[in-house]
Amino acid sequence: MDTQVLIVGAGPVGLTLANDLGRRGIRCVLIERNEAPLGYPKMERCNPRTMEIFRRLGLANRIRAAGYPPDWPMDNYFVFSMAKPPLMKFPFPTVAQAKVRIAATNDGTLPREPYQIISQYTLEPLLKAAAEQLASVTVRYGVEFESFRQERDGVVSEARTVAGERVIIRSNYVVGCDGGGSVVRKQLGFQLEGETLHTMWQALFHCEEMWDRVAVPRGRHYHQLDQWLLMIVQDSTRHFTIQAIAGDDDDEAGVPRLFEKIVGVPVKYETLHINRWTQRLMLSTNYSQDRVFLAGDSCHLVIPTGGLGYNTGVGDAIDISWKLAATLQGWGGPGLLQSYEIERRQVGARNVSASGRGNSGRTVWRSHYTPLIEQDTPEGEAARKKFIEVAAVEGAKSAGVIGAELGYRYENSPIVVQEPGEGPAFDVETYRPTTWPGARLPHVWMSPGVSVHDAIPGGYTLLRLGNDRPDAAPLSRAFAAIGAPFNVLDVPVGAPREVYGFDYILVRPDLHVVWRGNRMPEDCTGLARLATGH
Numbered sequence: 001m002d003t004q005v006l007i008v009g010a011g012p013v014g015l016t017l018a019n020d021l022g023r024r025g026i027r028c029v030l031i032e033r034n035e036a037p038l039g040y041p042k043m044e045r046c047n048p049r050t051m052e053i054f055r056r057l058g059l060a061n062r063i064r065a066a067g068y069p070p071d072w073p074m075d076n077y078f079v080f081s082m083a084k085p086p087l088m089k090f091p092f093p094t095v096a097q098a099k100v101r102i103a104a105t106n107d108g109t110l111p112r113e114p115y116q117i118i119s120q121y122t123l124e125p126l127l128k129a130a131a132e133q134l135a136s137v138t139v140r141y142g143v144e145f146e147s148f149r150q151e152r153d154g155v156v157s158e159a160r161t162v163a164g165e166r167v168i169i170r171s172n173y174v175v176g177c178d179g180g181g182s183v184v185r186k187q188l189g190f191q192l193e194g195e196t197l198h199t200m201w202q203a204l205f206h207c208e209e210m211w212d213r214v215a216v217p218r219g220r221h222y223h224q225l226d227q228w229l230l231m232i233v234q235d236s237t238r239h240f241t242i243q244a245i246a247g248d249d250d251d252e253a254g255v256p257r258l259f260e261k262i263v264g265v266p267v268k269y270e271t272l273h274i275n276r277w278t279q280r281l282m283l284s285t286n287y288s289q290d291r292v293f294l295a296g297d298s299c300h301l302v303i304p305t306g307g308l309g310y311n312t313g314v315g316d317a318i319d320i321s322w323k324l325a326a327t328l329q330g331w332g333g334p335g336l337l338q339s340y341e342i343e344r345r346q347v348g349a350r351n352v353s354a355s356g357r358g359n360s361g362r363t364v365w366r367s368h369y370t371p372l373i374e375q376d377t378p379e380g381e382a383a384r385k386k387f388i389e390v391a392a393v394e395g396a397k398s399a400g401v402i403g404a405e406l407g408y409r410y411e412n413s414p415i416v417v418q419e420p421g422e423g424p425a426f427d428v429e430t431y432r433p434t435t436w437p438g439a440r441l442p443h444v445w446m447s448p449g450v451s452v453h454d455a456i457p458g459g460y461t462l463l464r465l466g467n468d469r470p471d472a473a474p475l476s477r478a479f480a481a482i483g484a485p486f487n488v489l490d491v492p493v494g495a496p497r498e499v500y501g502f503d504y505i506l507v508r509p510d511l512h513v514v515w516r517g518n519r520m521p522e523d524c525t526g527l528a529r530l531a532t533g534h
Helices: 012-023 048-056 060-066 095-103 120-132 183-188 252-263 309-328 334-367 378-394 402-406 473-482 495-500 524-531
Strands: 002-008 028-032 076-079 088-090 137-141 143-151 154-161 166-176 192-206 221-224 229-233 239-245 270-284 292-294 445-447 460-464 486-490 504-507 513-517
Touching: 002 012, 002 154, 002 309, 012 028, 012 120, 012 137, 012 309, 028 143, 028 166, 048 060, 048 309, 048 402, 060 120, 088 378, 120 137, 143 183, 166 183, 166 309, 183 292, 192 252, 192 334, 221 252, 229 252, 239 252, 252 270, 270 334, 309 334, 334 378, 334 402, 473 486, 473 524, 513 524
Parallel strands: 002 028, 002 166, 028 137, 076 221, 166 292, 460 486
Antiparallel strands: 076 088, 143 154, 154 166, 192 239, 192 270, 221 229, 229 239, 460 504, 504 513
């Protein structure tokens, strides 16, 4: 087979990449060694930034329709078991409530889209079906990648079907989205560096009668207090996963008893899947070499705390996608693909750290558990009070990552104008809207129901936000000379100008800011060449 881009691995990251490349008209082949999408959820939360990306792919509504109900509670509970009233609650808005708040807020502090729960076994077939509808995308399951050879003008890859048939794929580029054990990364010689934490059990169960039998309110997460045991409600609200630390001598046969323990009352249930996995916080030494790139778990491993793993991978996919498309379409300069590792590896490093921070918080509050908490005595009351005080602070670290989700900024990127000073500091817990070059353009309403995000087409876009509308022809000609797509968007004066802080902002295809100013750029040719990697 001959193609422009070979994508190795059809998890959610590889499938997102295939959908974005296909929408850009790039020919790509996606191969996956498994014969069908996974039947269990390694991920289930699309964060707000991921949903903004899916919105631009035209997939957000389909994903929400297939996922967790918009009015189902998202609250987290600390429980002795689900048969008893919870000790404490961490409240979170439902998707429906979040949408109402977003519609009523216009200060740039909220995303265009709220988060969405959708189990991986629901999301992957949906993304697969969408990719297969794109004329330039070929999806092949049951094909295992084996090796590649880089040549001057392309990459020759060898794979093998489940039937043993040898497959040769010639492509301009290869992107390895093949997970923590990435064959692509290993052949590149890159190492995953970091720390290994616990070995865990993950299991998936189906139970129709759960909510008729338990005493706890409906919610999303249930943390068992007397051992490291977490129950997660999946998108159907009738499927449940548990995560629990596995002992060296633990046997798979004992895992269903953990489910029974946290439920706390007899229920009819079915065990659908059990697997053993290891928590790791790791980052690849590199993300790319010449024509071969890594994305997702192949270059960064985090733990589920904060839900940053898959969502970081989606960011990788979108970043490399538009840069590959630009290069293959002839207008991307040599610096464009080189910027991928510079931009995305710093995000990977931040998110690995943020995930570790959330896990540390969980470790702290769990260390304050004592059996006294369950006793109806003065000592028990004191123990409960102390535990709640600690958990209120430390437990919030597991979910308080909105700064990591929306506030990441590409520092020292060669395709972003560098302003004097250090720029806004990164804060995992807090998102502060900014148009500092390299940042994601904040969402602001232009008019009721119409976001600036929605009005920005593909390609590069100059936002004109002041009262004056000077001629943008010099900048347009500069991009046209390179062959890069360029648009001008006049934004009504008001909230967008107040939030963005400048009269003119240049954003690139992924909605990250390239340049800003209160006068049109003096060197339009230089700006266009910098933005496109020339």
